[in-house]
Amino acid sequence: MTTDLLIRSAIAGDLPAITALYAAEVDQHVATYEYSAPDEAEMVRRWSGIVAQGYPYIVAELDGRFAGYAYASSYRSRDGYRWTVEDTVYVAPVAQGCGVGRALLQRLIDECAALGYRQMVAVIGDITNVPSIALHERLGFRTVGVFHGLGRKHGRWLDTVQMQLDLGPGRESPPEAEQAS
Template structure:
């Protein structure tokens, strides 16, 4: 008797074989960020600093710098959201920040959304964008600008288009990272 035939006949019937654990659904809750979330937010962001061109930052952000930025956003009453799984782990975050510091720009912001590497491609970016737009409108924001890398961020550009952002410009070769020149795509959405 061949070894393969013996192995085939020795197997238990399907209903008696151990079944793999069912895959855990990818679940999250979106809530306002707190200062306690900042170490996890920093880790997500610094992953992109080290490994991608979606941010033009080249040095990892420190916790004290992130705390200052977070406090500024809080003082302005602008949204800063996190998505957490049922165990409380931060999966991603979204916030808006003043487009420019001059007073005339006070109703215009730039948005940012970052997901943990294991959280991409599962609808979380879309959910954070939705919540961020609602919270931004509630905060009195009228215009949102997205500044997106022109290489390596095609999914972000498409998501912004899906939410009604219009391309308003392109700046070529304004950033230099990983030994190459990069540009940005500018997109805008009105919340009126």
């Protein structure tokens, strides 16, 4: 059986599927510490804000069907963090184990590096999320810390894993914008 995997920029028409996938994650899992699933209007607002800031927001299609999404966003709002992004990746249950997460994250890494970002941070919602940790490790991320009991959801305390990846030259030289000044 051959599968056709397409990674492309998200469009407004993807938001119903994105909203549904994220709602399931909010309701059933701990990848996000959000308690109430946002409605489609809120997800459109979030998507629009991320895209308006120039960050990549992408989707995967597997055999022509929505299979997941990923985006980069600001790691922190202070100016000194402007060269660092945080990644977010969600894969539909039917597409897990098919290489969708890897393809989404690799594309996100490539796009962020091309945009001049120097670091990517993954904030993984629980230390038991072995598939997400393994995915990030396969693409070169290293664990830089674990916050024990940082969040609480579904009646239990959650340990948050932080992972980091150098993009482009990483911290070996200043960003081009600073070199020019």
